[in-house]
Amino acid sequence: MSGVQGYDPRTGEPFGEPVPVTSDAEVDALARAAEAAFPSWSTLPGAERAELLDGLADALDAESGPLVETADRETALGVPRLTTELKRTTNQLRLFAGVLREGSYVEAVLDGADPDIIPPRPELRRVLRPLGPVAVFSASNFPFAFSVAGGDTASALAAGCPVVVKSHSAHPSTARETARVVASVLPAGVFGIVYGTQAGVALVKHPAVRAVGFTGSTGGGRALFDLASSRPDPIPFYGELGSVNPAVVLPAAASARGAEIAAGFAGSLVMGVGQFCTNPGLLFAPTALVPALAEAVSASAGGAMLNERMRDSYRSGTEDLAASGLASLVAEGTAPEAGWTAAPKLFTVPVEVFEENRERLTEEHFGPAGVVVTYDDPARVLALLPSLPGTLTGTVHADPEEHGLAAQAAEALRGVAGRIIFNAWPTGVAVAWGMHHGGPWPATTNPLHTSVGATSIRRWLAPVTYQSWPDELLPPELQSGNPLGIPRRVDGVLGTR
Incomplete structure (x- = not known):
């Protein structure tokens, strides 16, 4: 066998x-x-x-x-x-x-x-x-x-x-x-x-x-x-x-914390050789932030991917993107020569080009590759966000004076993302009651x-309703005396009776 x-x-x-x-x-x-x-x-x-x-x-x-x-x-x-x-x-x-x-x-x-x-x-x-x-x-x-x-x-x-x-x-x-x-x-x-x-x-x-x-x-x-x-x-x-996990960097945040944001982005992008479902593969950022982003990605290192097929898919996908004429390769990190390795790559594309080629430029490249959509007017980005494909996460970086814009970005992302993050990066999914790890297609089914x-x-x-059954024949969760002491809604009131 x-x-x-x-x-x-x-x-x-x-x-x-x-x-x-x-x-x-x-x-x-x-x-x-x-x-x-x-x-x-x-x-x-x-x-x-x-x-x-x-x-x-x-x-x-x-x-x-x-x-x-x-x-x-x-x-x-x-x-x-x-x-x-x-x-x-x-x-x-x-x-x-x-x-x-x-x-x-x-x-x-x-x-x-x-x-x-x-x-x-x-x-x-x-x-x-x-x-x-x-x-x-x-x-x-x-x-x-x-x-x-x-x-x-x-x-x-x-x-x-x-x-x-x-x-x-x-x-x-x-x-x-x-x-x-x-x-x-x-x-x-x-x-x-x-x-x-x-x-x-x-x-x-x-x-x-x-x-x-x-x-x-x-x-x-x-x-x-x-x-x-x-x-x-x-x-x-x-x-x-699949999920591209878009992140938006607003202008004041980029100006005040450019180096910090670039380092955080690169760290999240290459974590685990980019093999995270929450890898931030799509970044909307002011044009002036590109040099810092490129420097951070150039200084980063890739490594071995999980298998040969994934390595080959990453290489062919990023090579096709570079040859498409739509995006420019502005940075490439390092990777070991032996084994099934992949190097980090960063591409840029103007927001005008992105608008006309949205489907092609939102394809997921599983691995340490990111696409930066450069903009000068944040209103143009806010208008784009609701049309992005479904995603597990959406991220917004903003300074205090931009909270109004940040709220608009969150509202725009709410329809396409299952988790919306403020001034942090999406890699890392806490195991907790409050976590939602999901989103519209193609993030999940x-x-x-x-x-x-x-x-x-x-x-x-799946729900089951018991109608008019004797108390002793009901599951203990539904018996009148609440023998398990669990939270229940009784006659419309939530409690433990």
């Missing part, structure tokens, strides 16, 4: 033994096992699921050393970055353990009967319930935090949904070792993993799978989204895809939801 081979991006040489591709029969067995585990996992008290999530976090922390070492060999992301990322991963699991204990995620609503209104109202009690087994597709650029035990998996498990993960081909050994730890903690059938492209397709099509989480390319995500939608029984597909933060659990839940 063929296998999925990992590689060391620093050298291009194979790393580790190939991981066998999962057959259709094996996919079926894992999906059926998840289906069989669903009744017990979904009805396990939230406090007990929380204990298992905490235990999984502890188990991953205990094996941090070998996991990080393996991931570094397969991704070249570096031990410091990967150590931090694994800690982020275990913190996500602990966050969802806290979400389960707090309890408001089920959105419990109790309406008492009222025969005197029109129409008469029976007793109604509404709660969110888990959908069923979930397929999770690992991301290339986050081998821990958006992969086997990452946010999609953590939130789905917390919701009460068993998970079958499709490993990313860029880091099969990391996936296998992480999956070993996860499977050692969770009950049988609650977690599984598959390898190989065809296995992912079979997973999306499998009738036991009730929803899909995906982080990856627009092309790959769109193909799977269409597959999920074309099933005899279409299922939700939550894909995080559903702008109503987030893939990071406590409310990402909402993707794997």
Whole structure:
């Protein structure tokens, strides 16, 4: 049987033994096992699921050393970055353990009967319930935090949904070792993993799978989204895809803090060799800021990209942009010669040219490449912002005297971006209740939801209303005495009764 081979991006040489591709029969067995585990996992008290999530976090922390070492060999992301990322991963699991204990995620609503209104109202009690087994597709650029035990998996498990993960081909050994730890903690059938492209397709099509989480390319995500939608029984597909993350530097900020802004932009642009979904690939800035931006990018260093295909795509995309006659290459950083490396690049284009070639100039170049749209009149930029493609983030840099313009920019970005940032840079996505990591197409396939933060659990839940049922037959979240002590809305009033 063929296998999925990992590689060391620093050298291009194979790393580790190939991981066998999962057959259709094996996919079926894992999906059926998840289906069989669903009744017990979904009805396990939230406090007990929380204990298992905490235990999984502890188990991953205990094996941090070998996991990080393996991931570094397969991704070249570096031990410091990967150590931090694994800690982020275990913190996500602990966050969802806290979400389960707090309890408001089920959105419990109790309406008492009222025969005197029109129409008469029976007793109604509404709660969110888990959908069923979930397929999770690992991301290339986050081998821990958006992969086997990452946010999609953590939130789905917390919701009460068993998970079958499709490993990313860029880091099969990391996936296998992480999956070993996860499977050692969770009950049988609650977690599984598959390898190989065809296995992912079979997973999306499998009738036991009730929803899909995906982080990856627009092309790959769109193909799977269409597959999920074309099933005899279409299922939700939550894909995080492409994003150019526009940033606007207003004139006074550029004048007062030009060097600081340029350094911050370059640092965010090249972080992780530009392989972040929140990489600021599109910058609107006064023409006078270009020299500082070019100097900062020229002084920056690239490195090894995650795989050869990504390196080749980055090179061909930036070469095509340079040859298009639309944008000018004004700066290029350095990169090692060996392995699948990429150097940072900075292009500029006048706002007038950008207006006429918006679609071409908002293409994402996954890697450390940025396009600066130069302007003299900020009103022209504000008028452009609402027509940009959907994006995960939008950023505004302004000085105090520009707060009026900054507010206009935020309002313009609100319709296209899921997170709007002031005087900071978009790389870095906090794991918190208040985080929204999403946005209109092509940033995601559903702008109503987030893939990071406590409310990402909402993707794997659907509402059910119980009408006129005896109290003792209701789920504990809906029983009159509120035995779990969770926040609920009773007769329109939010509280804990």
